[in-house]
Amino acid sequence: MTENLATLIGKRGPIRTIGVIGMGYVGIPAAALFADVPHFEHVYGFQRDSASSGYKINMLNRGESPLKGEEPGLEELLGKVVGAGKFSCTADFSKIAECDAVTLAIQTPFKDKKDLLPDFTPLIEGLRNVGRHLTPGMLVVLESTITPGTTAGMAREILEGESGLVAGKDFALAHAPERVMVGRLLRNIREHDRIVGGIDEVSTARAVELYSPVLTAGTVIPMTATAAEVTKTAENTFRDLQIAAVNQLALYCEAMGINVYDVRAGVASLKGEGITRAILWPGAGVGGHCLTKDTYHLERGVQVLGGELDFPAGRESLYTLARGINDFMPEHMLRLTESGLAQVGKTLKGSKIALLGWAFINDSDDARNTPAEPFRDAALAAGAEVRVHDPWVDPATSPDAPPGLSRDLAGVLSGADAVVVFAGHKEYRGLVPAEVRRLCGYERPVIVDGRNIVDPDAFVAAGFIYKGIGRGDKNTYSVT
């Protein structure tokens, strides 16, 4: 089988033309970096002309990045590769047929977490388009995060069904998961090791040829497609688990009247050969496209691949339990807000809340699955008035911007009974307590810090009731 594929690839020669399907946080930097490789001749960014994302096509063809957070080097690189004629974006999927290699970087959210049902509709549409224009000897790589078993299962079936070609015989197929974090997309792609898993050795080798030229510090780690799928979903599951561990510790520290950040510094100080505590940071919750769903892809993989699982009967998986703890943090933020208000004789009902930071990452416009949203909804349900401020999320273009999102900080703070910090944006780090209090207009406003970015003593000295995640040392401060 693979001998035929090796011959077809040999006839085709080195990879010259590349297609990247899905122009989002993952696809745009990947396409720009491929286009910057001297021996890759042209890269097509394929973006469907949808109501929410179609605008990206013209922007990218002007060399502008539609990602609005700080992405060092991205705008410059796009300008360079568009100017050199090496990158163009299109909704014309027939151009896939011109490509030697096609990668898919399409969103893979979850429809129903409880029943472990992913929404693969956009990915299926993308795979169908690739299948329709697949040519012998082409390489297809899934970069999206997917349920283990998807590359060699669903993706193979769709590609074969649409093309009439056979994976591993007529075309190469692999999974090379993206391991980037918003805010450092280019650096991460260049410097992180790249997991590359083909459905066979020829597919893996062709995918290694595609990714090696963009790596500066990272190296390629080859494995099977299914092992690559498990690696990706497990690495995010572990990160979520580590955040849950420190969030639970933060809740304990609050109950025990101590500062979780002191404990964190103490635990992290233990270093030495074989010692890895790797303690992360607690906070107001976990958001984004990845950590909120990848645990469910991993859990579902066990079902999809159908193996027998030996596990304590009736006990929830450690990973989904961790998800539940992280999902609880916005609710805890509301309890802190409620208890702060109670100290000055107020209730959530009728109070005005200034919610600062809608994006889930500091200094970024990425607001997907933001933990600020369940907080806002619960506060509204309790009868509070909530005004949201974020200097990064664009109310005009972000599909995740809430109605009424404001960029006027003074206006949002004006008349607020409680100021609730959900994101550690740099704009909030310099908040001047006396100025915030003046804008709130109360003798004793409440401040709730979900990211430990304000100085509790300075706010208390200025008259605030302070509450903070993990700040058991300060949360018990009583009003005299």
Ligand SMILES: NC(=O)c1ccc[n+]([C@@H]2O[C@H](COP(=O)([O-])OP(=O)(O)OC[C@H]3O[C@@H](n4cnc5c(N)ncnc54)[C@H](O)[C@@H]3O)[C@@H](O)[C@H]2O)c1
């Ligand atoms: N955002 C991250 O930091 C990150 C990191 C690692 C992995 N991932 C994974 O990478 C994948 C993509 O994530 P993202 O953040 O780039 O998503 P995104 O939503 O930012 O981008 C996806 C893009 O694909 C487009 N699209 C959807 N269906 C299409 C189709 N059929 N044809 C052409 N275009 C289509 C969308 O319109 C959108 O522009 C997901 O599986 C995600 O879990 C994301």
